[in-house]
Amino acid sequence: MSRRHRKVSSEGLDISAAQKAYVRRHELRKRKIRFYQIIILIGFISFWEISTHFNIVDAFIFSSPTRLVRTIKEMAMDGSLFYHIGITLFETLASFALVNIIGIIFAIIIWWNDSIAKVLEPYLIVLNSLPKSALAPVFIVWLGNNMKTIIVAAISVALFGTIITLYSDFKAVEEDKIKLIYTLGGKKKDVLYKVIIPSNIPSMISLMKVNIGLSLVGVIIGEFLAAKAGLGYLIVYGSQIFRLDWVIMSIVILCVIATGLYKLLSFFENKYSK
Amino acid sequence: MSELLRIDHISYTYHNLEGETPALLDVSFGVNDGEFIGIVGPSGCGKSTLLSLIAGLLTPSCGSIYIDGKDIKSSGKNIGYMLQKDHLLDWRNTLKNVTLGLEIQHKLSDNSYAQINDLLNTYGLITFKNSYPSELSGGMRQRAALIRTLLLEPDILLLDEPFSALDYQTRLEVSDDIWTIIRKEQKTAILITHDISEAISMSDKIIILSSRPGRVKNIIDINLSVSDRSPFAARSALEFKDYFNLIWKELNHNEQAT
Numbered sequence: 132m133s134r135r136h137r138k139v140s141s142e143g144l145d146i147s148a149a150q151k152a153y154v155r156r157h158e159l160r161k162r163k164i165r166f167y168q169i170i171i172l173i174g175f176i177s178f179w180e181i182s183t184h185f186n187i188v189d190a191f192i193f194s195s196p197t198r199l200v201r202t203i204k205e206m207a208m209d210g211s212l213f214y215h216i217g218i219t220l221f222e223t224l225a226s227f228a229l230v231n232i233i234g235i236i237f238a239i240i241i242w243w244n245d246s247i248a249k250v251l252e253p254y255l256i257v258l259n260s261l262p263k264s265a266l267a268p269v270f271i272v273w274l275g276n277n278m279k280t281i282i283v284a285a286i287s288v289a290l291f292g293t294i295i296t297l298y299s300d301f302k303a304v305e306e307d308k309i310k311l312i313y314t315l316g317g318k319k320k321d322v323l324y325k326v327i328i329p330s331n332i333p334s335m336i337s338l339m340k341v342n343i344g345l346s347l348v349g350v351i352i353g354e355f356l357a358a359k360a361g362l363g364y365l366i367v368y369g370s371q372i373f374r375l376d377w378v379i380m381s382i383v384i385l386c387v388i389a390t391g392l393y394k395l396l397s398f399f400e401n402k403y404s405k
Numbered sequence: 406m407s408e409l410l411r412i413d414h415i416s417y418t419y420h421n422l423e424g425e426t427p428a429l430l431d432v433s434f435g436v437n438d439g440e441f442i443g444i445v446g447p448s449g450c451g452k453s454t455l456l457s458l459i460a461g462l463l464t465p466s467c468g469s470i471y472i473d474g475k476d477i478k479s480s481g482k483n484i485g486y487m488l489q490k491d492h493l494l495d496w497r498n499t500l501k502n503v504t505l506g507l508e509i510q511h512k513l514s515d516n517s518y519a520q521i522n523d524l525l526n527t528y529g530l531i532t533f534k535n536s537y538p539s540e541l542s543g544g545m546r547q548r549a550a551l552i553r554t555l556l557l558e559p560d561i562l563l564l565d566e567p568f569s570a571l572d573y574q575t576r577l578e579v580s581d582d583i584w585t586i587i588r589k590e591q592k593t594a595i596l597i598t599h600d601i602s603e604a605i606s607m608s609d610k611i612i613i614l615s616s617r618p619g620r621v622k623n624i625i626d627i628n629l630s631v632s633d634r635s636p637f638a639a640r641s642a643l644e645f646k647d648y649f650n651l652i653w654k655e656l657n658h659n660e661q662a663t
Binding site for chain 2 (some may be wrong): 299310311313
């Protein structure tokens with residue numbers, strides 16, 4: 132890392148005209164990209180607002196930006212907004228944590244014992260390719276119409292893929308690195324702690340970035356079917372009683388939550404790889 | 406000099422579903438305490454298998470290996486093994502990498518750090534103590550790998566083409582370095598190599614293996630009339646080219662026979 136610092140500072144000392152021009156072009160391009168991104172957003176929102184304002188589309192069905200702002204304000208005032216967001220966030224983070232913990236432990240077990248891995252392989256493949264939403268009604272019957280069902284449903288969405296990916300990552304570790312541990316007098320446990328886990332931290336983090344999205348998908352599916360609160364509940368309930376303002380607002384908030392959680396993990400990733 | 410290691414009529418066969426592949430057949434030789442042995446042979450002749458057997462990573466199909474007259478499994482002797490690449494772990498700095506073996510064997514104590522610093526200092530790595538492998542040159546990485554092995558105080562050092570991943574110039578420097586370190590620490594060493602010159606320049610005795618299944622074809626004692634016996638100086642010895650031709654002929658004769 133120190134090498135990179137040196138490079139930056141040496142650039143700071145004597146910048147040639149060509150280098151300056153290059154940096155300026157780069158900055159310009161970056162600003163242009165940001166500009167068009169914002170234009171698209173503003174364009175979309177104003178088009179939406181104008182077309183509903185002049186009754187080109189029905190604001191009752193399509194909602195509108197002003198109606199959204201009003202709804203958010205109302206629901207924030209009576210606190211129900213934060214209640215629903217809180218429930219969905221809690222369920223997402225709980226299933227995310229459980230998926231990672233169970234996935235890592237399970238992957239270690241089948242890495243450790245090759246026979247278990249071979250025996251379970253077809254089952255894992257079937258469970259991984261099965262559409263998990265098909266399981267959700269079954270969970271309701273088994274576990275009841277509550278949060279347990281939602282969390283279990285969300286776990287089922289991400290868990291099997293996690294196990295399969297982690298296991299193949301563990302298996303992909305260079306054979307000679309493992310031999311090295313044995314030549315130093317180590318046992319299988321040392322291979323696990325000194326090589327397999329530390330060399331797979333980056334792939335675990337990128338897997339977590341996938342899992343946070345999948346957990347959110349699972350929680351929303353679960354809330355569609357078995358919830359009395361949460362953003363998924365709000366979407367389904369809102370569409371049933373024709374409060375499309377609720378539905379669209381929940382979708383917008385989900386966009387924000389999904390992005391926020393992804394950025395949070397990227398932040399940790401950068402911190403680790405530094 | 407007493408005999409430290411005895412390879413006694415060992416054979417080794419690999420099995421897979423397509424069939425069996427005999428890798429070594431009835432190999433016997435002895436290694437004296439403090440000796441530097443070179444093993445040469447055509448590729449695939451089971452050289453690396455031989456080292457894995459001595460290190461106890463594999464068990465011979467038949468025959469035995471003795472250290473100090475005791476079976477390797479029960480001798481309690483330490484065997485150091487250097488692989489073809491240094492295999493320093495990218496996420497550990499130099500200090501953490503050299504202590505890996507001690508850590509695994511639970512021998513890392515406050516006292517060991519004095520010895521570690523000493524070795525790092527002697528072999529020019531002390532200023533790179535906190536550097537990561539990506540910041541080290543090929544030679545430094547190889548020296549770090551050797552220190553990692555030496556810290557376990559091995560009675561015998563096994564070197565499996567440890568220089569093959571280096572470019573030619575670095576290779577000459579590093580083999581000089583490593584040879585000097587091994588001599589200084591008075592270790593017994595067994596070196597596998599493809600490079601005949603490297604074998605002659607470093608070894609006291611060269612064992613020539615036949616192509617698969619590997620058998621001992623010949624054992625040649627190397628006596629060079631140079632005052633400075635370092636590998637680099639050894640290359641200018643008068644007898645060097647004669648040994649080279651002799652070994653070259655043995656290896657080629659072998660190719661024609663099979």
